[in-house]
Amino acid sequence: MHYTYIKFENQTYGEKAVSVLSSNGIKASLRRNPNPNHKQGCNFALFVNGNIWDAYDIITRSHIKNLGVESYRDRI
């Protein structure tokens, strides 16, 4: 399975993004990043129900600090 998500350094930024997206009518769910970069350590992943680039645009315009969009393939 292929996943794309927006990455955040902490839950605070992620929850803020959920809230901003919700007020723009976009549903999203925040989870612990299942595929963390070993150099960065723990962080959070926002999975968007809809177009991720629209969501990313809203988040960026709202000045919510994030680590960009990332993808990974589930090997299970």
Add this chain to the structure above:
Amino acid sequence: MIYLDNGATTFPKPQSVLRAVNEAMSLYGANPGRGGHAMTMKAGRRVYETRQALADMFSCGSDRVAFCDNCTSALNTAIRGCLKKGDHVIISSLEHNSVLRPVHAMKKEGLITYDVFFVEPCSKEKTLSNLKALIKKNTTAVICTAVSNVFGTVLPVAEIGALLEGRGILFVVDGAQAAGSHRLNMSEDKIDILCLPGHKGLMGPMGTGLLLFNERAEPLPLKYGGTGSGSMSPDQPDFYPDRLESGTVNLPGIAGLGAGVSFIRSRGLEAISQSESELISVLREDLSVIKGAEVYSLMHSTPRTNLLSFNIKGKHSEQVAELADKRGIALRAGYHCSYLAHKSYGTEKNGTVRVSVGPFNTKKDIKNLAFYLNKIALCKNM
């Protein structure tokens, strides 16, 4: 028990606060922001919701709300975390020891210098002019309380903010006695750093404090450690609030604080403020007819406050509070951890008896207090 020591901590707490603490402990008491399972995520969400509610209430960004142990801890971070060697700081003559002591300690360490501006009891203009006269080229911060914890004096925070704007001086406000009963707006009042306790007017549990700051302030942490973020780096995160929140945060306390903020919103800050200041006005009137009662009214033009200090002639403040306690009335006496205030306004001999009301006090509480204070004042052998 008639509890009139809300300036120390509010009591009782709203039922919703007790419920929120209980739920956090019993239903989702996992470590917030530290894992990925449902309980930790829910705990983290609760912390975020409280953070956001506080950001909305005081007008700052939610990532610039850092949870601390108490207001003293927040003030220490603001002071130690922002000042550097060679800085000059100005504090008011009504500061609590939680401002005076860290500033004084930094002076003794040879790091900074400081001056004290005198808050004129009846003139905002003179107060502002006293402050302005002390500003130097190397002044980097003005630190002052919003409301005196001894006399209830309301400082002209908005005017001080306006005076400092554009001068490159950080404006740090100790909102310990103001939050929850006085309007504090960081954006409108040009406050750079606001330090608050969660357990006083905000109605949360003890063990909660807040450091709120805007983009002009970049406080360094006093504590380093695990934040649940950037874990594979030996460096402390450089982003907020993680930078200032090492170690597990007080989830039950923060959940309770969130419920406290909701309580204030539902009652209305203005309604709470009005009700509390009316009770103090009633007490002020009652004290005016008690023989030997001396009220310390160090007010600017609008005396709207939730606390009042007084003494009864011939009796030490501690004696009066002890007698009141025997009648089931909780008052605070002594020096209220405010060396500067007593030294500056001549109450260092006996301290003062402080009455501080909260949202659950009634006129009947005040009338009962006045009745017993009258007895105490009349009785020579008490």
